[in-house]
Amino acid sequence: xxxxxxxxxxxxxxxxxxxxxxxxxSTRKPPEGLAAYFGRVFLDGPCLGPGLQxxxxxxxxxxxxxxxxxxxxxRFDGEPHVLVATGPLFTEADARLVSALLVKAVxxxxxxxxxxxxxxxxxxxxxxxxxxxxxxxxxxxxxxxFRPWRLASGVLAKSRRVGPFWRPFDVVGRPLWAxxxxxxxxxxxxxxxxxxxxxxxxxxxxARLVEGQAALAPHYKLRPDHDLATCTWLLDEMRFAVDxxxxxxxxxxxxxxxxxGWFLYFAxxxxxxxxxxxxxxxxxxxxxxxxxxxxxxxxxxxxxxxxMEARLVAPLRTMGVxxxxxxxxxxxxxxxxxxxxxxxxxxxxxxxxDGEWFFSFQSLPLAARP
Amino acid sequence: xxxxxxxxxxxxxxxxxxxxxIDVPTPETDLIxxxxxxxxxxxxxxxxxxxxxxxxxxVEDLDLRDLRSVRTIVALVSRRLAIR
Numbered sequence: 001x002x003x004x005x006x007x008x009x010x011x012x013x014x015x016x017x018x019x020x021x022x023x024x025x026s027t028r029k030p031p032e033g034l035a036a037y038f039g040r041v042f043l044d045g046p047c048l049g050p051g052l053q054x055x056x057x058x059x060x061x062x063x064x065x066x067x068x069x070x071x072x073x074x075r076f077d078g079e080p081h082v083l084v085a086t087g088p089l090f091t092e093a094d095a096r097l098v099s100a101l102l103v104k105a106v107x108x109x110x111x112x113x114x115x116x117x118x119x120x121x122x123x124x125x126x127x128x129x130x131x132x133x134x135x136x137x138x139x140x141x142x143x144x145x146f147r148p149w150r151l152a153s154g155v156l157a158k159s160r161r162v163g164p165f166w167r168p169f170d171v172v173g174r175p176l177w178a179x180x181x182x183x184x185x186x187x188x189x190x191x192x193x194x195x196x197x198x199x200x201x202x203x204x205x206x207a208r209l210v211e212g213q214a215a216l217a218p219h220y221k222l223r224p225d226h227d228l229a230t231c232t233w234l235l236d237e238m239r240f241a242v243d244x245x246x247x248x249x250x251x252x253x254x255x256x257x258x259x260x261g262w263f264l265y266f267a268x269x270x271x272x273x274x275x276x277x278x279x280x281x282x283x284x285x286x287x288x289x290x291x292x293x294x295x296x297x298x299x300x301x302x303x304x305x306x307x308m309e310a311r312l313v314a315p316l317r318t319m320g321v322x323x324x325x326x327x328x329x330x331x332x333x334x335x336x337x338x339x340x341x342x343x344x345x346x347x348x349x350x351x352x353x354d355g356e357w358f359f360s361f362q363s364l365p366l367a368a369r370p
Numbered sequence: 371x372x373x374x375x376x377x378x379x380x381x382x383x384x385x386x387x388x389x390x391x392i393d394v395p396t397p398e399t400d401l402i403x404x405x406x407x408x409x410x411x412x413x414x415x416x417x418x419x420x421x422x423x424x425x426x427x428x429v430e431d432l433d434l435r436d437l438r439s440v441r442t443i444v445a446l447v448s449r450r451l452a453i454r
Contacts, residue, residue: 100413105429129414
C-alpha cells in the first residue's frame with residue numbers, strides 16, 4: 001500500500017523516529033515519551049471529523065512523511081466554519097516529494113482557512129506554490145523590554161557562538177544585572193508599566209475563555225469558536241509545554257463586570273516571556289496591554305515578546321515596544337479572498353492560540369513532564 | 371489528428387515548460403528519477419492541472435508513480451476526467 005492516509009495509533013513510533021531523524025538529533029532513537037506526545041496532541045485531542053485529521057504518507061508499510069493537522073471551530077461573518085493549523089511537517093530525506101502531497105492533501109480539506117505559525121522558508125515556498133501566502137504582519141515580532149541587562153545576558157547565553165563561554169557569567173552575574181536593571185529602569189520612561197486602574201484581573205480558566213470569546217464575538221468578522229472542552233484541552237496543552245515556562249492567563253473586566261479582554265503568555269522567570277494571545281474589546285486594547293505588561297513586569301521577566309497582529313498595530317504604537325523580523329513565518333491559505341481581507345485588515349481574532357506554535361515537540365526530557 | 375491523450379500530453383508538457391521551466395524530452399521521461407521535478411514543482415503542477423482542466427486531483431488515492439512521467443500524468447488525468 002502506498003499513499004496519503006490519516007495518522008493511526010500504530011504509526012506513532014515510526015512518526016516519532018522520523019521526527020527525531022529530521023528535526024531533532026538526526027538519529028532514529030526518539031526520547032521516551034515523544035511517540036506518546038504525538039498521540040496526545042494528534043489523536044487524543046479534539047477531532048472534528050473526516051478530512052480534518054493528521055496525515056501520513058506510507059509506502060509498503062514504511063511511514064515516509066507526516067503533517068500535523070489541528071482542526072478548530074471558527075466563525076466567519078457569523079457562520080460556522082473550520083480552521084486547520086498545520087505542523088509539524090517532515091519527511092524521509094529521500095522522499096521530499098511526499099511533502100508536496102501532504103500539503104496538498106491538507107489544502108484539499110473542507111476547512112475555510114489553513115494556517116501555520118512556525119514555518120521555515122522552504123515550507124513557505126511550498127505554500128506559495130499551492131496558492132497560499134506568507135502573512136506579512138506575522139513575520140514581525142514585538143518586544144517589550146523590562147530588564148535590558150538581564151535580557152542581553154540571557155540572549156548571549158543562548159547564542160550558539162558565544163553561549164558556551166557566556167553561560168557561567170550569565171549565572172554568577174545575576175545580582176549585577178539586577179542592579180544595572182534597577183538603575184536603568186529608573187531612567188527609562190515606561191519601563192515599569194502601570195496597569196489601567198479601571199479593569200480588574202482574574203484567573204482565566206476554560207469557562208472564562210468561552211465567556212470572553214462570546215463577549216468579543218460581535219467585534220470580529222473572523223474569530224475562534226471553541227467550546228468548553230476545546231478550551232480546557234488548549235489550556236491543558238499549554239500548561240504541558242513546561243519548557244516555555246509557566247502559563248499566565250488573566251481575564252480583565254471593567255467596572256460593570258463586563259469582559260474587557262484577556263491575555264495568555266508563557267512566563268519563564270527572568271527570561272523572555274512569549275505571548276500566546278491578547279484579545280480585547282476594541283476600545284480596551286491599550287488597557288488590556290497595560291495589564292499584560294504590568295503583570296509580566298511584576299513577575300520578573302526580562303522581556304515580553306509577541307507576534308504582531310493587525311489589531312495590535314495601533315495600540316502598541318505608543319507603548320514602547322521594539323519590532324524585529326521573526327525567524328519563523330506565519331502562512332495562510334484560503335480559497336475565499338474575504339478571509340485574507342479579514343486577517344490583513346484587523347477583523348480577525350485569530351492568534352497563536354489557534355495555531356500549532358505552542359506545542360513543543362523539540363523540548364526534552366518529555367518523560368519527565370508532569 | 372490528435373487524440374484526447376496527445377492533446378493532454380501537449381497541455382501537460384506546456385504547463386511543465388511554460389510555468390515550471392521544465393523541458394521534457396519525451397512523454398516517458400522519468401521526472402522523478404531525473405530530478406526534473408521537486409516538491410515545489412510537484413505541488414505547482416498539480417494545482418495548475420486542476421486549474422486548467424477544472425478537475426480535482428485528490429491526493430488520497432494518488433501514488434507518486436502516477437506522477438512519474440507526462441505519460442503517467444495523462445493516464446491519471448484521463449481517469450479523473452472520466453469520472454467527472
